[in-house]
Amino acid sequence: MERYQGDCFLVPGPVRLAQSTLSAMATPTMTARGTEYRDVMAELNSLLRMTFNLSPSPSQRGKESWTGEDGYKIIVVSGSGTAAMEMVMANRFSKDEKVLVPTNGKFGERVALLGDVFAEVTHLKGEWGKAFDLDEIDEILARGEHTALAFCHNETSSGIVQDAEALSIIAAKHGVSLILDGITSVGGLPVHPKKWKAEAVVVGAQKCTAGPSGIAAIAVSEDFIERVKARRSKPTANPVYYLDILPALKKGGDDQTPWTPAINLAIGWVAALRILDEETLAGRWQRCEKMAAGVRSLFSSIGLELFADKEQLSSTVTAILYPEGINDQWRAALMEKYSTQVIGAQDHMKGKMFRVGSMGETPIPEMIEGCKRMIECFIDFGMEIENIDVEAHFE
Ligand SMILES: Cc1ncc(COP(=O)(O)O)c(C=O)c1O
Structure with a gap:
């Protein structure tokens, strides 16, 4: 060698970004709502579905590139992974709802902290790098107080990957929703949103997909969307504006975003995901x-x-x-x-x-x-x- x-x-x-990704980001300015950018979004959505390990979708504008047979939808977020995670927690939960967050490192702890702003988090704070006690999680969820289990799938701070399969089985057994910070797992190691019945999985471009920093995406299930809509009509719904997912869901089918998108970052991300697609x-x-x-x-x-x-x-x-x-x-x-x-x-x-x-x-x-x-x-x-x-x- x-x-x-x-x-x-x-x-x-x-x-590190590939030269083709860097060059793509130097594409001259285009309008945010024109067909040129919507073509970019359509390809980005389709490539992201591949990256999230979801069923394929067409990469052409006007063909529902963001969704597929499995019903999941892709939401592209201008901001780093944390913005996408905040979008999930703020829209999906309310302060009268309990979410269980087991942790074994810095980023899981951040899921707990962030989640506690928008829900009532039970933080099962474990030792860094040590596997979760699955029996304990099972026992806590069996009490029927929690509506969701949220965790950092790949704990970048301590180098441990959670047994998401086992956690998904426990979540399903107790009928609670599953939310994953997949920021350093999606595109780098096996993630199975559909098999695990995950309601939402978050990815940040700058990690496993070798895209630019400052752009992220979420894969959300049909259940997630339904629950977000149902929650919105309640007086306890969290206040949201920029990270309101409902306008994003309204625009997504048209290969658009509610606000001016991070145009050049999205173009760069497409270039990076083409490389991933080629590698498989x-x-x-x-x-x-x-x-x-x-x-x-x-x-x-x-x-x-x-x-x-x-x-x-x-x-x-x-x-x-x-x-x-x-x-x-x-x-x-x-x-x-x-x-x-x-x-x-x-x-x-x-x-x-x-x-x-x-x-x-x-x-x-x-x-x-x-x-x-x-x-x-x-x-x-x-x-x-x-x-x-x-x-x-x-x-
Ligand atoms: C697992 C995990 N979650 C969340 C974050 C925070 O993501 P961001 O810095 O993109 O907001 C990181 C960043 O390293 C991470 O590794």
């Missing part, structure tokens, strides 16, 4: 898994400890504990001397571990080269590492 020459950018989003969704899931498996195997082999539970390691981000005596100075040196970027940790884990992103369009040779440089940098910091065959971990 040819040795990768450039900078290694191995972070869990925003990820399954192909991307596989490449991300292959890179993450290599990272896990390599760093475990030199004695470093993976932070998350072994059975549920994410394939789009790996959190690795620093060995004794090494901290984020290593990361600074890695960037300065080896032109290689990985990301640090958040909150109480800051300085204790680093995270390697394996998402977006990162070629495997870049990951291998980045890993070689990480090893060299660990040697610079005094680790004794015997001659190591990095490539072998990625075969």
Whole structure:
């Protein structure tokens, strides 16, 4: 395999953009309501359905590109993933409704905090990186007080992917709605909205899909739409305006958005999703898994400890504990001397571990080269590492 020459950018989003994505964003201004932009939206909707692992839709304007046989609809949101998550929570719930949010990292905790603005959240706050206690979730939902289960599917802060299948079965057993922050899972690892009967799944462009930052999307089910409509007539409905999903649902069928869309970001996202389409969704899931498996195997082999539970390691981000005596100075040196970027940790884990992103369009040779440089940098910091065959971990 040819040795990768450039900078290694191995972070869990925003990820590097392809030249065709960057060039697409330089498209001259077009009007927001004309056929030219509606063509962009139609293709974006159709490509997003592919990315969310939903049934196909036509990519032509005027042909209901946003929906398909499964009844899900795509809503494109101007804003980062959090804006899309807020749109879901604000429209779907009200303060007299209880939502269960189990967490094992920073972004799940954010789902709980955000959700509590618009609903009454029961925050089942677990240890970072540790799998949810499914029996406990089952028991709490069995009390019949909660109407929904919301969680961060792929916890970017701690490198754990939740057992969404099992959670979906528990949710269905108790007849509660399922809401997923799929910001670093959709487009990077298996997500099955229909099989899991998820009411809403959120994605941010800048992560697994290698699109630009500042644009996001939601896949919503028919149940979600019905419940949002029913809730709106109640006095307890949350106040919404810019993130009101009803105008978005009204405009969606016409390949439009209620407000001026993030035109050039949407054009860029289309270019990025064309690359994903060419690779195929399954192909991307596989490449991300292959890179993450290599990272896990390599760093475990030199004695470093993976932070998350072994059975549920994410394939789009790996959190690795620093060995004794090494901290984020290593990361600074890695960037300065080896032109290689990985990301640090958040909150109480800051300085204790680093995270390697394996998402977006990162070629495997870049990951291998980045890993070689990480090893060299660990040697610079005094680790004794015997001659190591990095490539072998990625075969
Ligand atoms: C799982 C997850 N959820 C939510 C967010 C926040 O998304 P955004 O920064 O796009 O608003 C992130 C960002 O890293 C994330 O990884």
